[in-house]
Amino acid sequence: MSELPNSLLHLIDQETNQPADPAIHRIAEAACQRATQGRPDAVLSVLFYGSCLRSGVPHDSLVDLYLLVDSYDSVHAGTLMRHLNRLLPPNVYYIEIAHEGRTVRAKYAVMTLDQFARRVGPAGFHPYFWARFAQPTGILAARDEESRQETVAALARATVTLARAARGLFGQTPPPEVLWTRAFAETYRTELRAEDGGRARQLYDRYGDRYDRIWECLQAEGLLSETLSTSEGARRWLMRRLAGKLLSVLRLAKAAFTFTDGQAYLLWKIERHSGVRVAPTAWQKRHPLLSAPILAWRLYRRGGFR
Known part of the structure; x- marks a missing residue:
């Protein structure tokens, strides 16, 4: 795959830097402390995504977090947990804290940044990772600037992977609205989802300007040119559904x-x-x-x- 367009990296970098409620930062810090057994420097970056990011309200639902770490040895004392995390990432845990008199709840996933970067790229056949993180995501914290930029690049790569996977379903390059709506509809079919089919359309309706800008970045770099026959594209999505x-x-x-x-x-x-x-x-x-x-x-x- 071609290098990531600078315009796309800039767009994602700006997006990840949006402010979050103090309660979300507080529970992210608590999750890092627990996950790393008091060694929070093992966390390279903390991602915030999902319904709480969309609503901006940390109460009445779960805050969705990803802790991207340097190694599984840093977060798991036991061999079994290390192997489970590596073979079927991520491991997911629950935490709740009191903040300003209210309870804040979160589920946090643990995964190495290296493995995350691979799974959101073309080597990640199944969309479990790249479909989630092609959506708006915040970076609550990063250990250093290098870790932050690696995370931004991985999030940008997720958008490219999703768009190119969906592109294989069309003969001619579709309009952005058609591409993204079909992309998310197909990814929902690869998992055991509780949401109905209209969720894909809702995502585009809410963030249409964002997805249009990403589409323009990819189109300008030729990253949406046809790479597969439509029959091969459909076959790959069928395999993703079966495996998913x-x-x-x-x-x-x-x-x-x-x-x-x-x-x-x-x-x-x-x-x-x-x-x-x-x-x-x-x-x-x-x-x-x-x-x-x-x-x-x-x-x-x-x-x-x-």
Whole structure:
């Protein structure tokens, strides 16, 4: 893939530098302290994304954070957790703190910056990472300027990867609105998602100016020129959907193991987005890891995700 356009890097750099609520900075600091066993210098950068970034309100929902670290040895004392993090990243954890008399809750994912940079690029076949981080993202903190710039480049790369993957579905270069709406619609189909199909359109409607500017950057550099036949592009997305369902189940199972109260959180989130409520049995509450595939199947059959 060609070098990243300077115009794109500048756009993403500016976007990542937007201010965030003090409560979000506070819970990010607490997450870094916990994740690194008191060695926060192991965190190269902290990403903030998702619904709280869009709303700007840190209460009434979970703050979504990514801690990009220098190595898994820095954050995991046990061999099992290191291997799980490396083989099926990221590991996801829950934290809550009191801030100015109110409770702030977050889920934070842990991953090395090197692995993150690879997964958002063309080597990352599945869109789990590059679709998330092609969306607006803030950098709450960085260990140094080099780490910050590496993170900015990775976020810019995610937008290129998503756009080029979606471009393979069209014969002629589509208008930006068509490209991005189709891109997000396809990525939702690769995971067990609670959101309905209109979410892709909502993303473009909210951030249309941003995505249009990114489209212009990529188009000016020839990065949206046709690289695949439409049949090959469609085949790749089919493979992503097939692999994605399995990966989603595996990540749900791992989250039940690594995430404090993970089962309750996951069921709450699915109910919040889809309206489908499933009450786990007493045995399922005691054995969240073993019961994760059973609950996932029940939710899927009732329309909790697609």
